[in-house]
Amino acid sequence: LTGLFRNVVGGKTLTKQDLIQPLQQMQNHLLEKNVAREAAARLCASVEADLLNQRTANFTSIDSTIRESMSKALTRILTPTSSLDLLRDVTTTISPPNPRPYVISIVGVNGVGKSTNLSKIAYFLLQNQFRVLVVAGDTFRSGAVEQLRVHVRNLSELSRREDVGKIELFEKGYGKDAATVARDAVTYATNTAGTEGNGMLFDVVLIDTAGRRHNDTRLMSSLTKFGQLANPDKIFMVGEALVGTDSVAQARNFAKEFVDTKGKLRNNGVGMDGFIISKCDTVGDMVGTLVSMVHATGIPVVFLGVGQHYGDLRGLNVGWAVDKLMK
Amino acid sequence: MVLQDLGRRINAAVTDLTRSATLDEKAFDGMIKEISNALVEADVNIKLVATLRKTIKASVKFHELPPHANKKRIIQKAVFDSLVDIVNPHQGAYQPKKGKSNVIMFVGLQGAGKTTTCTKLARWYQARGFRTCLVCADTFRAGAFDQLKQNATKAKIPYYGSLTQTDPVVVARDGVEKFKKERFEIIIVDTSGRHQQEDALFAEMVEIQAAVQPHQTVMVLDASIGQAAEAQSRAFKETADFGAIIITKTDGAAAGGGAISAVAATHTPIVFIGTGEHLLDLEKFNPQSFVSKLLGMGDMQGLVEH
Ligand SMILES: Nc1nc2c(ncn2[C@@H]2O[C@H](COP(=O)(O)OP(=O)(O)OP(=O)(O)O)[C@@H](O)[C@H]2O)c(=O)[nH]1
Ligand SMILES: Nc1nc2c(ncn2[C@@H]2O[C@H](COP(=O)(O)OP(=O)(O)OP(=O)(O)O)[C@@H](O)[C@H]2O)c(=O)[nH]1
Ligand SMILES: [Mg+2]
Ligand SMILES: [Mg+2]
Numbered sequence: 001l002t003g004l005f006r007n008v009v010g011g012k013t014l015t016k017q018d019l020i021q022p023l024q025q026m027q028n029h030l031l032e033k034n035v036a037r038e039a040a041a042r043l044c045a046s047v048e049a050d051l052l053n054q055r056t057a058n059f060t061s062i063d064s065t066i067r068e069s070m071s072k073a074l075t076r077i078l079t080p081t082s083s084l085d086l087l088r089d090v091t092t093t094i095s096p097p098n099p100r101p102y103v104i105s106i107v108g109v110n111g112v113g114k115s116t117n118l119s120k121i122a123y124f125l126l127q128n129q130f131r132v133l134v135v136a137g138d139t140f141r142s143g144a145v146e147q148l149r150v151h152v153r154n155l156s157e158l159s160r161r162e163d164v165g166k167i168e169l170f171e172k173g174y175g176k177d178a179a180t181v182a183r184d185a186v187t188y189a190t191n192t193a194g195t196e197g198n199g200m201l202f203d204v205v206l207i208d209t210a211g212r213r214h215n216d217t218r219l220m221s222s223l224t225k226f227g228q229l230a231n232p233d234k235i236f237m238v239g240e241a242l243v244g245t246d247s248v249a250q251a252r253n254f255a256k257e258f259v260d261t262k263g264k265l266r267n268n269g270v271g272m273d274g275f276i277i278s279k280c281d282t283v284g285d286m287v288g289t290l291v292s293m294v295h296a297t298g299i300p301v302v303f304l305g306v307g308q309h310y311g312d313l314r315g316l317n318v319g320w321a322v323d324k325l326m327k
Numbered sequence: 328m329v330l331q332d333l334g335r336r337i338n339a340a341v342t343d344l345t346r347s348a349t350l351d352e353k354a355f356d357g358m359i360k361e362i363s364n365a366l367v368e369a370d371v372n373i374k375l376v377a378t379l380r381k382t383i384k385a386s387v388k389f390h391e392l393p394p395h396a397n398k399k400r401i402i403q404k405a406v407f408d409s410l411v412d413i414v415n416p417h418q419g420a421y422q423p424k425k426g427k428s429n430v431i432m433f434v435g436l437q438g439a440g441k442t443t444t445c446t447k448l449a450r451w452y453q454a455r456g457f458r459t460c461l462v463c464a465d466t467f468r469a470g471a472f473d474q475l476k477q478n479a480t481k482a483k484i485p486y487y488g489s490l491t492q493t494d495p496v497v498v499a500r501d502g503v504e505k506f507k508k509e510r511f512e513i514i515i516v517d518t519s520g521r522h523q524q525e526d527a528l529f530a531e532m533v534e535i536q537a538a539v540q541p542h543q544t545v546m547v548l549d550a551s552i553g554q555a556a557e558a559q560s561r562a563f564k565e566t567a568d569f570g571a572i573i574i575t576k577t578d579g580a581a582a583g584g585g586a587i588s589a590v591a592a593t594h595t596p597i598v599f600i601g602t603g604e605h606l607l608d609l610e611k612f613n614p615q616s617f618v619s620k621l622l623g624m625g626d627m628q629g630l631v632e633h
Contacts, residue, residue: 028373034554037368110576110604111438111549119469141604142481143474150469215580242436244370244553246581279437282522283555308437308467 010058014051014065022066023048033325035288036245039295046073067326074322077291080300084274086234087128093233094203101189103205105137105182105230106276107223108238109250110211113278113305115144117238118208119151121303123310125204126155126165133202135185136171137178137226138210145171148208155310168202179222182207182230207232214253223257227266234273235266236302239293241283251275251296270299278305281312285324290316336365337406345399355389355402362406369582372557375413375591382409413587415614416594420571421543425457428507430514430539434532434567435547436559437520440575442471444547444601445517446478447609448573451599453484457512462502463488464495464535465519475517482606485511495519495531500538516541523562532567544569545598548589551581560589569593575601578608 012018023044030040047069056065093102104121106114115138122132134152138144152169159165170185189202207230212219227235237254239247255271265271275293283289290301301316344350344358359380366376386405392398423429431448433441445461453459461479463486465471472488479486487502499516506514516539521528536544546560546569563569572593574586577600590597597612 031367031373032554037364109551109579111440113438115469141474142477143470143472145470146473147468147470154469213576213579216578240438242549242553242555243551244556244581244585245368246370246551246579247553249580279522281524282436282559284524284558286553286555289553 010056010060012056012062014054014056014062016048016052018062019048019051019066022062026066026070030288030291030325032286033288034241034244034283034286034292035325036248036292036295038245038248039288039292042295043070043073043077043291071322071326074291074325075318077294078301078316078318078321080302084300084302086302089233090125090130090204094200099199101133101186101200101202101205102234103186103207103230103232104234104236105207105209105226105232106236106238107209107254107272108211109214112211112238112240112243113276114138114211114238115147115151115208116308117276117278117303117305117313118206119148119155120305120310120313122151122155122167122206123158124313125206126159126167127162128165130165130203131201132165132167133185133189133205134167134169135182135205135207136169137182137207139172139174139176139178139181140210144208144210145173158310178209179226179229182226186230214250220253220257223254224259227258228261235271236274236276237272237293237299238276238278238305239289240279241277241287241289242279243289245292247289247292248296251293251299255297255299270297272297272299274300274302276303276305277301280304281306285327287321287324290321291325337362340365341399341403341406344402350398352389355387358402359383366584369584370551370553370556370588371584372554372588372592375557375588379409379413382412411614413591414597416590416596418594418596420596420598423452423457423513423542425512427512428510428514429512429543430503430516430541431543431545432516432518432536432539432541433545433547434518434563434569435520436522436549436552439520439547439549440601441520441547442474442517443478443604444573444575444599444609445475445515446482446484447601447606448545448599449479449484449513449515450482450606451609452513453482458510459484459513459515460506460511461486462499462506462514462516462539464499464502464516464539466493466495466498467519471517471519478606496534496538499535503539523559523566529562529566536567543571545571545573546589546593546595547573547575548586550574550576550583550586550600551579552585552589554585556585556589557592561592564593564595569595571596571598573597573599573601574612578602 027040027044050069090102106118108114125132136145136148155167172181189205191201258266258271304314306312340358340361363376363380383405435441449459463472463475489498492498544567600610602608
């Protein structure tokens with residue numbers, strides 16, 4: 001950022017006029033980082049509200065005052081209001097008095113990385129000794145079932161070698177109704193027969209779904225039935241770091257499909273439980289999608305995909321993201 | 328359809344301006360700003376938007392316009408021309424020849440739609456009388472060969488791939504050699520997704536290319552890509568020197584400005600667009616009609632010939 005007002009040093013009361021141009025530059029900076037314009041405008045408005053009529057600190061230019069305020073605004077928007085502890089949640093759910101399998105589904109538009117990141121989550125759960133049932137809920141796209149079969153075979157091999165957890169694939173081939181497959185899978189995982197008093201067959205059920213355009217009303221509305229039949233504990237949406245402005249509409253349109261049978265949006269009215277932002281390794285510093293999707297919905301980012309291998313899944317480090325965005 | 332909302336907004340901005348009572352320079356600047364905003368929201372690269380803004384200003388020369396000039400028409404033409412200029416790289420794409428083997432290799436980022444589009448394109452040529460086949464040189468992605476196999480089987484197109492060979496260079500070479508011997512006319516080679524940050528993946532792309540010597544390398548781009556489009560496509564261009572672009576998922580809601588920026592950055596023609604997940608969802612791309620469509624046809628269309 002090269003600012004016209006770089007040399008103004010300290011003790012200045014900021015007027016709207018002072019702020020217009022440096023804020024415009026700041027907005028352009030965010031746009032270059034692939035933050036959607038709507039989100040960038042909102043962030044700049046909050047910085048303006050924060051700084052208007054404030055005095056700049058000694059030896060501090062308007063630019064650096066704005067940078068500091070923007071870092072704070074970004075930190076605020078990206079920091080989840082409640083933290084998700086997936087492992088603890090799973091442990092509680094599968095423990096007495098009412099043990100049952102913990103169900104997670106993954107949704108998102110075409111090709112963003114749903115199946116791959118589902119496999120990474122499976123790997124993470126296996127490492128923590130859980131028994132995982134992967135469900136081939138994409139009964140449409142060619143090769144979708146085989147893709148998961150390969151992942152489950154690989155992970156099964158790994159878990160045997162490292163003597164952790166266990167993993168299996170639940171599939172009914174192509175053309176079947178995904179919601180029904182998902183429900184049957186949960187029933188199967190809950191099965192106690194043949195487990196020699198070990199309780200249920202599986203601890204976690206991970207359901208993959210077919211990619212769909214968020215402007216395809218028919219496929220989108222089938223998500224509602226899916227959510228109700230499978231009744232997942234967590235619905236995670238995968239959004240890719242590569243996507244531009246469409247991220248905002250993607251997030252909103254997916255979230256609004258997840259209503260319960262009474263027509264109320266799941267998860268306290270926000271619809272879904274978290275975003276997985278994939279392909280972060282492909283965009284350098286342009287990690288704006290993180291901001292855009294949270295801005296659109298208030299739903300937190302829970303994981304980042306940072307590569308194509310099983311270990312390439314991270315929790316969100318807000319400081320890391322803000323550094324990249326402010327660079 | 329890609330860019331339609333953008334077109335509507337641009338048209339509205341021009342119309343608003345020419346309808347407003349005081350058509351002065353300030354209103355003109357306001358219009359350019361509104362157009363720039365629309366382009367940014369459509370994911371057009373932000374530096375490219377700045378250039379476009381300058382081009383329009385320079386070609387209209389607002390303060391030099393005589394009082395009775397048809398300002399609306401002059402402004403519309405400037406906007407139209409600068410947009411056509413972006414999607415029209417003034418370069419033709421490779422035309423496959425009947426009676427010889429034309430090798431077409433697909434490259435692109437992860438999940439862009441390469442494998443799906445390979446079969447669509449194969450079917451397109453097959454329907455036009457070419458002997459067409461597919462080679463799966465993606466040995467990395469889980470289930471990649473099954474995906475291509477199932478698509479090819481549905482489309483009744485011969486295919487080659489391996490479940491045991493892990494080196495994509497070997498599979499690509501063997502497949503292309505086999506099909507050349509069998510005198511296939513269009514041999515389409517699918518490769519795995521990759522990105523510029525991973526050198527090994529780019530090196531692999533170069534090796535595959537050296538092994539199959541494609542007549543045409545096609546970059547597949549997702550219509551929803553944002554600001555990363557320019558850097559990635561530039562890197563692919565420098566490394567693989569692709570000669571054509573196919574934009575996929577144009578049936579989505581994205582405006583496609585990122586993909587357009589890739590065209591601008593690489594001066595490479597868009598040859599086809601993908602319009603759905605099914606085999607027949609592929610259309611030929613035409614820059615003139617694309618921009619006319621983008622601008623909502625109407626009175627802009629007459630400008631095409633000028
Ligand atoms: N570089 C990188 N690639 C990724 C990441 N996550 C997924 N991919 C790649 O993205 C491509 C698509 O991944 P999939 O998991 O098949 O995507 P999907 O959303 O299930 O796709 P559909 O089911 O067809 O909608 C694959 O090549 C993955 O290897 C990531 O974090 N980084
Ligand atoms: N709606 C829509 N979906 C498409 C289109 N083209 C491809 N897809 C979908 O996008 C997803 C990814 O397509 P693939 O063909 O697997 O992409 P890829 O580039 O081969 O992926 P990798 O090999 O993993 O890099 C799939 O779900 C496809 O069905 C299109 O034009 N429209
Ligand atoms: Mg998938
Ligand atoms: Mg592929």
